[in-house]
Amino acid sequence: MVSAKNAKHGRRTIAILGSTGSVGCQTIDLIARNPEAYEVVALTANKNVKTLAEQARLLNAGLAVVADESQYAALKEALGGTNTKVAAGAKAVEDAAAMESDWLMSAIVGAAGLPGTLAAAKRGGTIAFANKETLVCAGPLMMELVKKAGATLLPVDSEHNAVFQVFDFDHKDGIARLILTASGGPFRSLSREQMAKMTPEQAVKHPVWNMGAKISIDSATLMNKALEIIEAHFLFQLPREQIDVLVHPQSVIHSMVEYRDGSILAQLGSPDMRTPIGFCLAWPERMETPVPKLDLAKIGQLTFEKPDPKKFPALEFAQEAMVKGGITPAVMSAANEVAVQAFLDKRIGFLDIERIVGTILSKAPAAALTDLDVLRDADADARAKAKELIA
DSSP, X not given: OOOOOOOOOSSEEEEEETTTSHHHHHHXXXXXXXXXXXXXXXXXXXXXXXXXXXXXXXHTXXXXXXXXXXXXHHHHHHTTTSSOEEEESHHHXXXXXXXXXXXXXXXXXXXXXXXXXXXXXXXXXEEEEOOTHHHHHHHHHHHHHHHHHTOEEEEOSHHHHHHHHHOOGGGGGGEEEEEEEEOOOTXXXXXXXXXTTOOHHHHTOOSSOOOOHHHHHHHHHTHHXXXXXXXXXXXXXXXXXXXEEEEOTTOOEEEXXXXXXXXXXXXXXXXXXXXXXXXXXXXXXXXXXXXXXXXXXXXXXXXXXXXXXXXXXXXXXXXXXXXXXXXXXXXXXXXXXXXXXXXXXXXXXXXXXXXXXXXXXHTOOOOOOOSHHXXXXXXXXXXXXXXXXXX
């Protein structure tokens, strides 16, 4: 389970799954600023060979893996003359995750990141994870593996990282609730009629955060917050009734923990993912980051509002998925991934995302999540049904 025990000191060996994505690149940025503190044993990417090779050369990585097997030759050529070994394929990504390392970053987007994160959990060690789908889709399985192997989970999502920093693990019974903050996304002030006309280009332009396309769309629909509610439930072992959401457009307070005596502890910082990444990278110590320092006097005001479930029904989806339990959260996540990609490809409208997810979620069977085979079948079935609705 999540713990606050001391991690191994000294030069850390590092593996990064999804090193060419937004979180992966920001992790590389921090490591490159402190090369004497870290030894990179493995980097993986989906198919961005150019960036992967550049990263491997920069950090003298021991292994570089591209998931797309057709890119193997290109990666081998790009890293010719270096000491970096090269591999390709989904199995190679899992093998990289299972390699011995002090610290692993799980930053592969969506359900594709699940096998690697589970492989890392089986061998123990410290796992910093930005892949919320791991806990959303396979929370019970993941937490069981973590407990059995004695692994440590460090949340990279700014909200869960904020909670982690102010969560009293030794006196959990004193906690009343978690308050996850949400920026509200780029369409917070728009009507449903206006939202229906929004394009992918408009949806990915988050007003505060610099993120990848998929998570930016999830922020615009508030599905990102729905996934985070489920993630927090498993990560901090609290019931849904003790997890609330509050819209905070400035994204200065990243989340809060309310205690039974009325105290509320909050973690504040500039909206830059290098803060939570740096926290995880240096944990249990802290490191310098290039993040702009927070100037509260300059900001002047921090505002808050309740989320509107009629405008953003994704939060209700999270409630429904958690009540049904079992495979249902995985079904919701899979349908959302397919719908988001269809919207990015301009095959459906913005509000069609929630319609597709809502339709599939309402028909999802309340089947138990007993093993990975059940999870894979549920994921595949949900994706197939989503594609049928889109077609």
